[in-house]
Amino acid sequence: MATKREDGDAEQGLISGEEKRADGGEDTAQRPGRIRRSIHPVFYIAAWIFLSNTTILFNKWLIDNRGFKYPATLTCWHLIFATISTQILARTTSLLDGRKTVKMTGRVYLRAIVPIGLLYSASLVCSNMVYLYLSVAFIQMLKSASPVIVLLTAWAWRVEQPSLKRFINVIVIVFGVALASVGEINFSFIGFLFQLGGTTAEAMRLIMIQILLSGEGQNMDPLVSLYYYAPVCAIMNIFIAGAAEAPTFEFGDIAKAGYGLLLLNAAVAFLLNVSSVFLIGKTSGLVMTLTGIFKSILLVVVSVLIWNTSISGLQFIGYGIALGGLTYYSLGWEQLVSITAGFTSWFKSIFGSQGSKTRVSPAARKALIAVLAVLTTLVLTSGFLYSTGLANTVIQLPSRNDSE
Known part of the structure; x- marks a missing residue:
């Protein structure tokens, strides 16, 4: 949900406490009982992958399985929760101290925050609306084309100069996504348009951040940006949800979905933003890129196992081509x-021989x-069960009414 910095010189976060002890234990001898142990960056990577995929799967499950078919309302609830949470964190913790370096004036707020917040809101609403029409696996395949939209938008706004090398890379990614779309069994054109709209809104938001906020000399981490964007998005989504879902909204669906589950869902979505802040601070842009690609692949596999989504061979090949192009686009040959x-x-x-130098x-x-x-x-076992149809076996549990 939040903006990700792509700069490669982000802090590596490898605190040298253990390195000092490995050098001879001098620091330990001088300061007994005050050994500082840092959390390994792998923890932040795993937390971000878990919370990101959990948020997506949780949203899909609420919409499909719990009958809460109000994506705009769900997005609005997330943003209201984020607004309250960021205000509390700003007053009780140091996580939002970065806002003190932001020169926020009325001009900057109206010129930059409001339009960027509106695009952010449109991106979130479309991203949740698409769950009504497409599977999670296919949505992730379409998301692999996001860098293409961002690059084309940057060319249109003249933020970057077109190049033949990148254009060929874009063609490869588009070709892979096209193959995956052709191979999709349950293709929905409306869902495809929602995904395209959400990706385009997100691309325009990123470009406007680069143009407006950079021009104003501002630099916000994801949590600080959420601190400023969430109130604008929440107000905007109240109008969107009221116009689109109020006529069909039934308050009984809230109780049906579960008050506790809706609160937990918003908390997980907010923790995702917090984890992204720590991930950016403790790793680099390269690690974040590789983690995002791995997360996408993992989410496709998990969604197939949970919802038994059928993936055709053509779709598998197309997604592989798109991922290959995306990896090359994000990292480069070197x-x-x-x-x-x-x-x-x-x-x-x-796995080297005993004679080789190894620390393992x-x-x-x-x-x-x-x-x-x-x-x-x-x-292999999961693949066998799925291919033989055993994974599609439905166990009918007695409902609450039957037990009564």
Whole structure:
């Protein structure tokens, strides 16, 4: 939901507490009982992936399985919750201290925050509306074309100069998404338009942030931007929800969905924004890009297992082409070569011969092999059950009325 910084020089977050102890323990000897232990960046990566995918799956589940078919109202509730939460955090924690460096005037608010907030609102509403028409897996396939829309919008606004190399890369991604769309069994043109509208609104929002806020000398992290955008978006969504869903809205559907579940849903969506702040601060733009690509693949797999979504071979090939183009677009050839070399070196350090220098113990290698074996077995078993139709077996549980 929040803006992601793409700068590669973000803080790495690798606090040197453990490094100092490894150098001889001098720091420990001088300051007994005051050893600082930092949280490993893997924790922030895992938390962001979990909360991001949980938010998407939670929204889809509320709309499809709990009968809360009011995407605009759900988005409005998220933004109201975010408005209240950011105001509380600003007064009780240091997470929003970045707002003190923002020079917010009435001119900046009306010229930048309000229009960007309206585009943000449109992006969120469309992103939730699409769950009424398309599967989560197919939505993620369409989202792989987001950089294409952003690049085309940047060219249209003359923020970037067109280049033949990037244009060819764009064609590859579009071709992959087109194949995935052709292979989609339950294709909905209305859902496709909602996804396209949400992606376009998000692209325009990012470009306007680059033009307006950068021109005003502002620099906001995702949580600070939510602090300013959420009230504008909440007010805008109240009008959207009132016009689009008020005539068919039934208050009984709130109780049907569950007050606690709706509160939990908004809390998870807000925690996603908090986790993105920590992820940006503790890693780099490169790690964030790789994490986003991996998250997309993982979400497709999880959604297939939960909803038994059918993916055709053509769709699988198209998504693979789109992901390949997206990876090359995001990283470039030099980064890909560097990452491949680093992974190869890491792999050799774990599974190398006893004579090679390695910091991984034999017990750790055996544990890693065991984990990989278990994961491979689970994947193969799940694929077998799904292909034989056993995964489609529905267990009918007695309803509450039957038990009474």
